Amino acid sequence: MERLVTDQSPEAIAEASVVYNMFVEGVLAETGYFSFYQALETAGIMPGLLEGIGNLKKDESRHIGYGTFLLQRLICEHPHLFDFVAAKMQELTPLSLRLNEEGIAGREVSAFGGDSVEVMNFTLKQLSVRMDILARARGKKIEEIYRFSDSELGVL
Numbered sequence: 001m002e003r004l005v006t007d008q009s010p011e012a013i014a015e016a017s018v019v020y021n022m023f024v025e026g027v028l029a030e031t032g033y034f035s036f037y038q039a040l041e042t043a044g045i046m047p048g049l050l051e052g053i054g055n056l057k058k059d060e061s062r063h064i065g066y067g068t069f070l071l072q073r074l075i076c077e078h079p080h081l082f083d084f085v086a087a088k089m090q091e092l093t094p095l096s097l098r099l100n101e102e103g104i105a106g107r108e109v110s111a112f113g114g115d116s117v118e119v120m121n122f123t124l125k126q127l128s129v130r131m132d133i134l135a136r137a138r139g140k141k142i143e144e145i146y147r148f149s150d151s152e153l154g155v156l
């Protein structure tokens with residue numbers, strides 16, 4: 001992010017957006033919401049907190065939608081950036097897996113009944129979903145990118 005102060009090249013913007021919007025928000029935060037919902041819904045407790053988290057998740061989807069729109073426009077205008085973005089996501093993947101593993105380390109069972117295998121599978125799904133959505137920008141004209149709907153960008 002700090003690099004953007006002095007470097008606003010498409011590569012620098014794409015890297016910042018991949019790390020923040022796609023990985024931190026689109027994979028890590030989304031996994032956190034999933035885990036939270038799974039645990040509290042299974043336990044049937046804290047409905048007010050779940051509702052509040054649901055609102056956070058909705059807001060978060062707008063941030064992710066913004067990053068998706070930004071990256072799709074960059075990929076459309078600079079097609080080589082798709083491979084750059086894919087490589088960055090690949091580089092970050094082991095970190096997301098490790099964060100999941102560390103999150104459940106030392107506990108065989110979640111106190112609220114959550115399922116750590118499902119959470120890990122959700123992370124893996126998010127990693128591929130983010131790239132699938134970005135791949136839609138390949139070979140498109142910029143006018144077509146502008147016509148993508150909110151739901152096509154993942155906004156709830």
Ligand SMILES: [Fe+2]
Pocket residue numbers: 025060063
């Ligand atoms: Fe956010």
